[in-house]
Amino acid sequence: xxxxxxxxxxxxxxxxxxxxxxxxxxxxxxxxxxxAAESVRELGAYILETPERALEMAAASDARRSKNQxxxxxxxxxxxxxxxxxxxxxxxxxxxxxxxxxxxYESSVTxxxxxxxxxxxxxxxxxxFAMGSSNMTSYFGHVQNPWRRVGDNQPxxxxxxxxxxxxxxxxxxxxxxxxxDTGGSIRQPAAFCGVxxxxxxxxxxSRWGIIAFASSLDQAGPVTRTVRDAAILLRAMAGHDAxxxxxxxxxxxxxxxxxxxxxxxxxxGIPKEYRVDGMPSEIEELWxxxxxxxxxxxAEIIDISLPHTQYALPTYYIIAPAEASSNLARYDGVKYxxxxxxxxxxxxxxxxxxxxxxxxxxxxxxxGTYVLSAGYYDAYYLRAQRVRSLIADDFNQAFEKVxxxxxxxTPHQAFLLGEKLEDPVAMYLNDVFTVPSxxxxxxxxxxxxxxxxxxxxxxxxxxxxxxxxxxxxxxATSLESCAGFVSRPTIVAKKT
Amino acid sequence: xxxxxxxxxxxxxxxxxxVGLEVHAQVISDAKLFSGAATAFGAPPNTQVSLVDAAMPxxxxxxxxxxxxQVVRTGLAxxxxxxxxxxxxxxxxxxxxxxxxxxxxxxxxxxxxxxxxIVDLEDGTSRRIAITRIHLEQDAGxxxxxxxxxxxxxxxNRSGVALMEIVSEPDMRSAEEAGAxxxxxxxxxxxxxxxxxxxxxxxxxxxxxxxVRRPGxxxxxxxxxxxLNSVRFLxxxxxxESARQIEVIENGGRVIQETRLFDPDRVxxxxxxxxxxxxxxxxxxDPDLLPVRLEAEWVAQLKAExxxxxxxxxxxxxxxxxxxxxxxxxLVAEPDRADFFESLAEGRDPKHAANWVVGELLGKLNKTGxxxxxxxxxxxxxxxxxxxIHDDKISGRIAKQVFDEMxxxxxxxxxxxxxxxxxxxxxxxxxxxxxxxxxxxxxxxVAEYKAGKEKLFGFFVGQVMKATNxxxxxxxxxxxxxxxxxx
Numbered sequence: 001x002x003x004x005x006x007x008x009x010x011x012x013x014x015x016x017x018x019x020x021x022x023x024x025x026x027x028x029x030x031x032x033x034x035x036a037a038e039s040v041r042e043l044g045a046y047i048l049e050t051p052e053r054a055l056e057m058a059a060a061s062d063a064r065r066s067k068n069q070x071x072x073x074x075x076x077x078x079x080x081x082x083x084x085x086x087x088x089x090x091x092x093x094x095x096x097x098x099x100x101x102x103x104x105y106e107s108s109v110t111x112x113x114x115x116x117x118x119x120x121x122x123x124x125x126x127x128x129f130a131m132g133s134s135n136m137t138s139y140f141g142h143v144q145n146p147w148r149r150v151g152d153n154q155p156x157x158x159x160x161x162x163x164x165x166x167x168x169x170x171x172x173x174x175x176x177x178x179x180x181d182t183g184g185s186i187r188q189p190a191a192f193c194g195v196x197x198x199x200x201x202x203x204x205x206s207r208w209g210i211i212a213f214a215s216s217l218d219q220a221g222p223v224t225r226t227v228r229d230a231a232i233l234l235r236a237m238a239g240h241d242a243x244x245x246x247x248x249x250x251x252x253x254x255x256x257x258x259x260x261x262x263x264x265x266x267x268x269g270i271p272k273e274y275r276v277d278g279m280p281s282e283i284e285e286l287w288x289x290x291x292x293x294x295x296x297x298x299a300e301i302i303d304i305s306l307p308h309t310q311y312a313l314p315t316y317y318i319i320a321p322a323e324a325s326s327n328l329a330r331y332d333g334v335k336y337x338x339x340x341x342x343x344x345x346x347x348x349x350x351x352x353x354x355x356x357x358x359x360x361x362x363x364x365x366x367x368g369t370y371v372l373s374a375g376y377y378d379a380y381y382l383r384a385q386r387v388r389s390l391i392a393d394d395f396n397q398a399f400e401k402v403x404x405x406x407x408x409x410t411p412h413q414a415f416l417l418g419e420k421l422e423d424p425v426a427m428y429l430n431d432v433f434t435v436p437s438x439x440x441x442x443x444x445x446x447x448x449x450x451x452x453x454x455x456x457x458x459x460x461x462x463x464x465x466x467x468x469x470x471x472x473x474x475x476a477t478s479l480e481s482c483a484g485f486v487s488r489p490t491i492v493a494k495k496t
Numbered sequence: 497x498x499x500x501x502x503x504x505x506x507x508x509x510x511x512x513x514x515v516g517l518e519v520h521a522q523v524i525s526d527a528k529l530f531s532g533a534a535t536a537f538g539a540p541p542n543t544q545v546s547l548v549d550a551a552m553p554x555x556x557x558x559x560x561x562x563x564x565x566q567v568v569r570t571g572l573a574x575x576x577x578x579x580x581x582x583x584x585x586x587x588x589x590x591x592x593x594x595x596x597x598x599x600x601x602x603x604x605x606x607x608x609x610x611x612x613x614i615v616d617l618e619d620g621t622s623r624r625i626a627i628t629r630i631h632l633e634q635d636a637g638x639x640x641x642x643x644x645x646x647x648x649x650x651x652x653n654r655s656g657v658a659l660m661e662i663v664s665e666p667d668m669r670s671a672e673e674a675g676a677x678x679x680x681x682x683x684x685x686x687x688x689x690x691x692x693x694x695x696x697x698x699x700x701x702x703x704x705x706x707x708v709r710r711p712g713x714x715x716x717x718x719x720x721x722x723x724l725n726s727v728r729f730l731x732x733x734x735x736x737e738s739a740r741q742i743e744v745i746e747n748g749g750r751v752i753q754e755t756r757l758f759d760p761d762r763v764x765x766x767x768x769x770x771x772x773x774x775x776x777x778x779x780x781x782d783p784d785l786l787p788v789r790l791e792a793e794w795v796a797q798l799k800a801e802x803x804x805x806x807x808x809x810x811x812x813x814x815x816x817x818x819x820x821x822x823x824x825x826x827l828v829a830e831p832d833r834a835d836f837f838e839s840l841a842e843g844r845d846p847k848h849a850a851n852w853v854v855g856e857l858l859g860k861l862n863k864t865g866x867x868x869x870x871x872x873x874x875x876x877x878x879x880x881x882x883x884x885i886h887d888d889k890i891s892g893r894i895a896k897q898v899f900d901e902m903x904x905x906x907x908x909x910x911x912x913x914x915x916x917x918x919x920x921x922x923x924x925x926x927x928x929x930x931x932x933x934x935x936x937x938x939x940x941x942v943a944e945y946k947a948g949k950e951k952l953f954g955f956f957v958g959q960v961m962k963a964t965n966x967x968x969x970x971x972x973x974x975x976x977x978x979x980x981x982x983x
Contacts, residue, residue, distance in 0.1 A: 084554075085552075085554045091553070093553070098553065101553070103553070103554075104547075104552075105547060105552070107554060207554075208554065208556050209554040209555075210554050211553045211554045212553075212554065212784075214783075215783035215784050216783035242558065243556060243558060244556050244558075245556065245557070245558050245559065245784060245785050245786055246783075246785075246786065325588075326588050326597070326598050326778070326780070328597075329588060329590065329596065329598055330551040330553070330595060330597050332590060332597060334592045334595070334650070335550060335551065335552075335595055336552070336553075343646075345592065372588070372778035372779075373776055373778060374776045374778075377779075381780060
């Protein structure tokens, strides 16, 4: 079928327009993307495919369309990171401790998506409890990046924790996916997989029904192939939710309507602290090039300083594990999930949590427990909170001079699967450019902007003031069109 | 207070007892502290549990404003500082009936700061007990160890219920003071309707810190006794714990800081856990919740809207009704008791009304163990009984019989009087007949009386009462008899 052949690889906007013109239906899209998933299963990007549900939802969507009830995502197939609770569909956070857990409730973000007409194709793989930058920590196996380096066929990490989401979008298995970002978990895999990944302002999307990693940092956001699609998807995901006390009651703009890409008069900050030791020259060059594109588009480039940047990573690796150690206490084998029974309660806790959590999760629970302990709290947690507000102040002061900040998304290209696993600190360094804006709760986006010397994708990051997502999307549009990133990964879904 | 009462006598001299209390009071509210689940007592297990209370993955707490309102009113009623910014913290520990693995509480920044309670003692003196702080926290669920031979079951109905923890300074010096403190606190909470104070249902529980010292010396090492659920147990626990500590010290040992449990059957305290076994709760601000920020005007408005508090009410009862301080104190101890009295006193002699409530009604309630709110007799009914006495329809003695039946059956006084023919005989003709008969059959006593033995007057009255089964109007009998015997 000629029409269906082109259904894989379309953007969300193109699918929307195609359905509006009657060129294909939501069921056509669902079928094509179910087949797409089957064709690249070796990526390991789904924990669970939900083809029956996808077809059901697509048929319901087509029925609505016939009654002229058309949501902003009507009939669009989406993958959902397995951190979002989905009613009646297994939700694991990629952890053994939640293997087999089926929520009786639907997260607020996915509720919003289904209300907008979207169709779920499956639950995307991820790092366990969103802890990781490689997708190697999933209980359900690692995810492969659809990209390969030039000259070898070794599997490359998709990044993490939203690695499944980024890999699925990059390989054309879905046009969009949800991710969550705590310290870079959307932006870093987006950069590694050559797709767009966006973390909105903290409080923009409800956290209700998203399995918590670090409550004061977790934010849901879109992973797509284009900036426009990210704008469309975020609009549907976002919104105030009375069930999340930290969700903010600010109206959600029509982000798509603000994608002018007009850079005239816009001030773009280049923070000198993001030139880190040992950063490959190709990253530096891409960054300079990105600044140059924006300058030529009419923006003013201004050197700025974010003096506390070097403290962001250690601060993050105190605050996030502290919150996680408490958030993950509920997985105790008493109420749901894995239980390894023992007559002695203490032993049951130890066996259950010992077997249920992977090494990285345990490491972070231990770090978090340590930094909150009596006698260490002031030196670690309290001090980290103070540094966190200094980092936020850095951004506040910078945004008096500039409208948006441009940085690389990651300090290097995607590494090989299994690399750096022995050295957690090297792994944590992945997040050095994404963590500061997470600590400050600011919106940030990664846009695929070029290729490394061995042809892996590289991303540039834009950071904006709180709730200035429209600015972010507009500058990202400009960056996207200047970069003209058209390369495709080695492994993509087969067209049927 | 006398020296001998103030101190405990040991074998080696006097000891001073030092007591501080932490009272956990369940907040009266429609829903739990952070979820919409109901809070009714006695519901079947696990029927009042929301996804939040069961700590399902991805669930988030949302503060119940009604609980904030209630704790602020409680603080204001205790003359306490209300903190316009307070923070919820997580208290982390593992236990099966704590689904989240942490309790949401307030640690560094509680919602209410320093206040006080004026406690009235039996000898008529009063003492000021300082309140350190009040904070809001969630209750845990309940582990049921008796449902299965080898398994423990968990009931989460209480999980997430709002508690106020009211912490006192170590200002109490006797078990009596501690008991009076809890009673007064309960009375205040009941007046402002922030806690029902039903200790036997667990809606109010005490942890008590006890230490002893030689008079004038610094505080001794304290032990905490957990989970006391009646004033009586609280006082007994303080008594036996202080005796234990004195014995330890006098035998050359030293008191070790630890947490203990009171065993009411064996009347002793037992070790629960030592200081070394104490949890490190790893308190930190709950990142799921924003700080609680209050408007000063709102707090001021709540203060202005507070109902009359027990001490204010007691002063008014003394002034408005001319009651003794003691009677007024008894009447205001419970708000429904005070209301009962006031509705009874309306249009009647207030002292008479107070006597009926304090003397008869409360005596009866105490004896039968019935609570006033579930008593069968209403203020309106008791009022009608008092009116019957006032209108000479029945005598005071008969009234007590009628009251007993009213208390038991809930019948109206008039109906009981009619059914049992207890109406007072005020018919002069009928009484004259009885008097004739009695005087005739006791002519010897009549002669003695007339000869000056006036004490016999009472005998004649008694005979008339006896002849009328106690129904004769005593005033009338007196008048008629005097008339007959004087000529």
